[in-house]
Amino acid sequence: MMPSLEFLLASGIGFVTAAGIYLLLRGRSFPVVLGLCMLGYGVNVFIFTMGRLWTGVPPILKAGPDVADPLPQALVLTAIVIGFATTGFVIELALRSRHDAGTDHVDGHEPGQPKPHDHEGGPR
């Protein structure tokens, strides 16, 4: 028996989101960025699903009761664009932070190493 489309999509979203959260909790900036991407994918498909799953139905009203909801599709587009832009920014920020701190660890220093101070007078 074929699993239903709903089951496939739900488990797929769950798997991608779980992978995203796992990566998000890593200590290096690159896996964290990847985790954010994965999380974004999961969320985008989730929004899409909230218009319910239809097959062979146009996203426009016509002489028939069945329409695929066009709104989640528009929402997903917006979310994708925003997600893409912010991912670009976070990659650039992570690169800059790695350049300045000399490490790609999210704490700004290697684990086990003492915390550096850039100048006297604390964080400023």
Added chain:
Amino acid sequence: MNLAQHLPILPVLVPAITAVLLLLLGDADEQRAWARRLALASALLGAVFAFQLVDLAGSGVLTVYRLGEWPAPFGIVLVVDRLSALMLALSAAVALPVLMYASGGWDAKGRHFHALFQFQLMGLNGAFLTGDLFNLFVFFEVLLIASYVLMTHGLGRERLRVGTHYVVLNLAASALFLVGMALMYGLTGTLNLADLAVRVPRIEGGEASLLQAGALLLLVVFGFKAALVPLAMWLPATYAAASAPVAALFAIMTKVGVYAIWRIHGVVFGADAGASAFTVQPILLPLALATCVVGVLGALAAHSMPRLIAWLTVASVGTIVAAIGLFSAAAWSAAMYYLVNSTLVIAGMFLLAELVATQRGRMADRLEPCSPVAQPVLLGLMLLLAAASNAGLPPLPGFVGKLMLLQAAAGHPWAVAVWTVVLVVGFFTLVGLARAGSILFWAVRPDMPANTVGGSPPRLLAATLALLVMSVLLSVWAAPIQRYTAAAAAQLQDRDAYSRAVLPESGGTEAQTTRPYRIPQPGPPPPLPLTDTNGAPR
């Protein structure tokens, strides 16, 4: 075309256009004077529009602005009620002095400061105006993207490290926002706040539980933005690492989260929401009180002045959300009054902390004895004023706000807890600030090299003073402002009037749409559900 008719969109458009002009102007040193003038003029214009909107909303009119004339809930609407107008005026009141302060030198320490500042204002104003949940998300993103760059303004290792954390945490929160929003859409078939308020009470049974899960997810997101415990730990590090004017501007950013909690959880999921009524009530008040306590403990343990103020921001958010959590008009009125005051005072304190730090020698903003400051009387009095207002000493507005809150809490089952926490937190705020003030101004070490900085430039002093004076004025005009906030709270609780204003075609009831979808039943196809106003099929 009547300009007054388009007043509600202007607080969004003016910063957007200014930001584009500023980008065109570039940020070379030669153009900086012009960039400053343009940014200040735009902020001034924004303040004029904001106060016009306050005037308009104060008469009790609920202004609905339809973007592109599409009727709600199909198009996006901007709604100006008393609360929105108050928040717009507050953001303008914070932005002007902060911009003046930043023009004193901070804007030259990084690129495109003024353009980003305007984008941030655009996001803030949009979030306060919008009447649509997805549009709220978009404006959240606008203000966050601007804040990511402003946060790292001036660069430096610590800012980049904390900035990366800030960005990653906010992106994760945005993902949760989308999930919560999508759940709401999936169950109610609408994103318009007025339409949601109409439809949420009709959802029952298992679907209501799912809807409440969506609402709680949104509470996580807004609680994170507002820095509600246990999601407050990012705030002190971020605000302490940001440059002073940016931290002062960020004082209003936490209030966007508070505002969203108000709109979604206070109104849409508040009283009269059927099976979903008071979804967050069991957790909101305890969390808010915990936020107050954690905030003030952090302030007592802080080792630098900006960190202390950042923790006080957390405590003040706790106080405001506690008042929202009481779910009564009187408490909401107190929350609004206290919100305005605490935002102004905290913004002023962030600026003041930097003035003090530049006048001290090697220790800068660290709370350790050092050489004396150049202007001890002026800065000391300013800190005293801010501290007394923050802690809630009469006759300053902090006291008025807390008194309103305590009165509103009387009779509530949690009254004892609210009274205890608010009073004890006020006391320890005073202790923390007294400790800081005595170290900064009295614990002078003559053996340290005297600092060579003279007095602070008058422009910076004036900007800081302006914020503190505005806070004092809240006390002077306490009666009219209190009348305004009381009316705003009553207006906020009147869901029917809001729905009638936003959805006039359907008379404030559920608008006819094809959503939410049901699995089509076998049998003859149902009639076309979407009809226009004449009843003819579209």
